[in-house]
Amino acid sequence: MSKEVDNITLKLDDLLTSKAPAATTPPPPNPTGALAGDNDDDDEDQADNLIQSTQIVQVKLADQQADPNSPLYSVKSFDDLGLTPELLKGIYGMKFNKPSKIQERALPLLIQNPPRNMIGQSQSGTGKTAAFVLTMLYRVKMQVKAPQAICLAPSRELARQIMDVVEQMSKFTGITTQLVVKDSYRRNQPIHAQIIVGTPGSVTEVIRRKMVPTRDIGIFVLDEADNMLDQDGLGDQTLRIQTMLNNDIQTVLFSATFPDHVRRFAEKFAKNANEISLKREELSVDSIKQFYVDCDSQEHKYEVLVNLYDLLTVSQSIIFCKLRTTADEISKRMIDQGHAVLSLHGKMTPEERDKVMDDFRRGEFKVLVTTNVIARGIDILQVTLVINYDLPMDRAGNPDYEAYLHRIGRTGRFGRTGVSINFVHNKETWEKMAMIEQHFQRSIELIPVNDWEEVEKRLKRVL
Structure with missing residues (x-):
């Protein structure tokens, strides 16, 4: 029998939403820019109902x-x-x-x-x-x-x-x-x-x-x-x-x-091996609305995060940082200000890590500040907002596209609507964020930070 490998292309109808139009590079940082249009789509009611799509799964048979x-x-x-x-x-x-x-x-x-x-x-x-x-x-x-x-x-x-x-x-x-x-x-x-x-x-x-x-x-x-x-x-x-x-x-x-x-x-x-795969450019999660905020400095990033706290607690949220010291510092400062948050990273003891995850899963805390330690695979359906406090970078200082995709994939589970917000604070981080947008061909829209009441109203409609 022939040992040739067959390449078979099949429709995967319920896996992703139809491909969105190609993104355009975001405008230069502009704190007075307007927020993109709202998404009034309702959340899916059942976890096993995946959203309709015409995306393709490629199956290579041995x-x-x-x-x-x-x-x-x-x-x-x-x-x-x-x-x-x-x-x-x-x-x-x-x-x-x-x-x-x-x-x-x-x-x-x-x-x-x-x-x-x-x-x-x-x-x-x-x-x-x-x-x-x-x-x-x-x-x-x-x-x-x-x-x-x-x-x-x-x-x-x-x-x-x-x-x-x-x-x-x-x-x-x-x-x-x-x-x-x-x-x-x-x-x-x-x-x-x-x-x-x-x-x-x-x-x-x-x-x-x-x-x-x-x-x-x-x-x-x-x-x-x-x-x-x-x-x-x-x-x-x-x-x-x-x-x-x-x-x-x-x-x-x-x-x-x-x-x-x-x-x-x-x-x-x-x-x-048999292979089943999605084309890389189709992996962006279209049910997740991606935004960014233009901050003036590292300290301004923290101030913006605190201003977003009420949105963070609409359901549950995960804040991703590059360093565990940053995660600890943010959580300590927020706790000192009376906010209920948890911190999680790899240097904690096994017992501490297990308790944090168990408490977060039960919904006893609404906000989790963490590193990439839980960027992959963690399923908590109540998570509707992910914040990239620090953009994920590889060792060469370039955007880590896979890590970004895994991070924002903590929300929008099983076709539910989710939101991700990227923090940029200088020309370099804005350029890295633009590279992420270009890579996935999905628009990342600016959130203005000069009218928090309007920001909260619009994002709550998405959430």
């Missing part, structure tokens, strides 16, 4: 057996996947009434036998987590009381969130699970859980210490895979874990973004 016209290739109901009654009960108990479009295409390929690797890329909030969690649960052999699936995430916050999904989906199955992040397990005590979710450093340690037997592990999942494979970040640890596992393991990579150099590496990491 061989010609995966016929896009066959039942194997796409499903319209979870009932068509041949799942156990217990697993189906867990899925429907989570209010997943039918597969999202990315799940329609990915799940039949993920659970086919013999197992095949997959590289999946799609916008935040489209059902990636449920797709790979369901695949792990499907692969578990109940009679084998040993680890059979490992899922890695770049942060403890995301690992805990994935574990929550695993536990909800598997609650009727009897499948055992273990979270493997710092301080979540006992050192030198064997781990027999069938599914392990953790961060690269902790998972490396438990395998190296022989706490986790690897002979029965059949599936290896990376969430936020572009970050996990970036050799400037977590790549070395991730590669080390792969070398400790069986050669014939099913490898599944999912992310909202894949820079070109990481995609090339991913194709070597997950060889002969």
